[in-house]
Amino acid sequence: MAQTRLMQDLERQGISRRDFLAFCASMATLLGLPKAAAGAIAKAIETDKRPILVWLEFQDCAGNTESFLRSGHPTVAELLLDTLSLNYHETLMVAAGDQAESALEDTVAKHKGEYVAIVEGAIPGDIDSGFCTIGGRSALDIAREVCGSAAATVAVGTCATFGGLPAAHPNPTRALSVADAVPGVKNLINMSACPANAENIAALIVYYLTIKRWPPLDQYRRPLFAYGESIHDGCERRAHFDSGQFVEAWGDEAHRHGYCLYQMGCKGPATSQNCPNVQWNGHTNWPIGCGHPCIGCAEPNFWDVMTPFYQRLPDVEGIDSSKWLDPVGLGLTGVVAAGAVAHGVGEVMRYRRGHRPPPDDGTRTSGKPREPDASDHEENPK
Ligand code: SF4
Ligand code: SF4
Known part of the structure; x- marks a missing residue:
């Protein structure tokens, strides 16, 4: 059978077909698809039909780009970027200045409603504030035009998804998430985290290429395959939490034994992402695994x-x-008691979110849950 162009490229980089199929199988597992889906994933990635993608960077540190390109499988990013037609990415593209901006303008003009926009970074909320301009245009103006004409938009990282650090109090640039900066943007997917996990970005792209629609989403428009479970529920230290075994000081006996980090500030009970399973740096480790709270x-x-x-x-x-914190401090053991603590933690964080929103001008919507809508499962563009 004749080799596809992609396989020829991969072989030149020393990646065998076996390695490629192993990657497809790992993506199927991450996405919660049956193992048999690996064949369909391989076929979808190998197709010569290349979806057009533009990657915008606004108020960011390029951490999501770095995360994606320096993933544990460097070939994964290369493989996926080879599969896509990446028409614009400031950090990666060779072109600069007018030539670079022309590439973006051409894509928007010639492929309206066909391309996918990926956005990294928050967006200053005023067109004429002077914060974050590219080629003389404000980030807000660019985002509204490019995302407004895209078939779909993927916000990567917590800054693009929820405003992130730029939007933290006192939010001097009136930074907004994509959802707030471009109200009503079509087919928005949020990939939160600081940075978004490269494996999850890869899996989202693979899902898009294979299934021809976006995966099911949670209340914040995040894919359930990556954000459907709390850190706490998947945590390797959960048995210690349930047994009332807690680290109480850095380097203490409990810390050395890998006990629960709840008392040291762990926010795992109030956070949803698949870090315990996917981990970081090619499944090397993750924060809680090396002794740091989420x-x-x-x-x-x-x-x-x-x-x-x-x-x-x-x-x-x-x-x-005190009803649920004191027993923890006293080291009370037992699943029932710890279960009540877990419930209490969740309730407190829900309560806190509802009653102490960060100061803003009242326009922020992306931190609020929303009902599912038809665009959650809208077909991808041809
Ligand atoms: S509180 Fe943190 S360290 Fe403890 S079990 Fe939950 S997620 Fe793991
Ligand atoms: S463990 Fe928590 S803080 Fe660390 S990457 Fe995962 S969600 Fe973020």
Whole structure:
């Protein structure tokens, strides 16, 4: 059988067909698809039909680009970028200046309603503020035109998804998420976290190429395959939480034994992402695995609502937290008691989110849950 262009490219990079199929199988597992789906994934990636993609960067640190390109499988990113027609990406493209901006203008003009826009970074909320301009145009103006003409938009990282650090109090640039900056944007997918996990971005693209529609989403428009379970529920230290075994000081005996980090400020009970399974750096490890609490980076407004990072989930006005915090401090053991603690943590964070939103001008909507709509499952463009 004649080799596809993609396989020829991969073989030149020393990647065998076996490696490629192993990658497709790992994507099927991550997406919760049957193993047999690996063949369909391979076929979809190998197709010569290349979806057009533009990657915009606004108020960001390029951390999501770095995360994607420096993933544990460097070939994964290359493989997927080879599969796509990446018409514009400031950090990666060779062109600069007018030539680069022309590539973006041409794509929007010639492929209206056909391309996918990926957005990294928050967007200053005023057209004429002077914050974050590219080629003399404001980020808000660019985002509205490019995302407004796209078939779909993927916000990667917590800044694009929820405003992130730029939108943290006092939010000097009036930074907005994509959802708030481009109201009504079509087929928006949010891939939160700081940065978004490269494996999850790859899996989203693979799903898109294979199934020809977006995956099911949660209340914040995040794919359920990546954000459907809390860190706490998948955590390798959960048995210690359930047994009332907690680290109480850095380097103490409990820390050395890998006990639960809840008392050290872990926000895992209030955070949803698949970090315990997918991990980081090619499945090498993840924060809790190496002894650091989860700081809740995938959640709305985490710089405001999850801080201080090294303090236990906080007391909240109107809730007598001593009912469930004291037993933890006393080291009470038992699944029933710890289950009540877990429930209490979740309730407190829900309560806190609802009653202490970060200060803003009242226009923010992306940190609020929304009902599913028809665009969740809209077909991809041809
Ligand atoms: S509180 Fe944190 S460390 Fe403890 S079980 Fe939950 S997620 Fe894991
Ligand atoms: S463990 Fe928590 S803070 Fe770390 S990447 Fe995952 S969600 Fe973010």
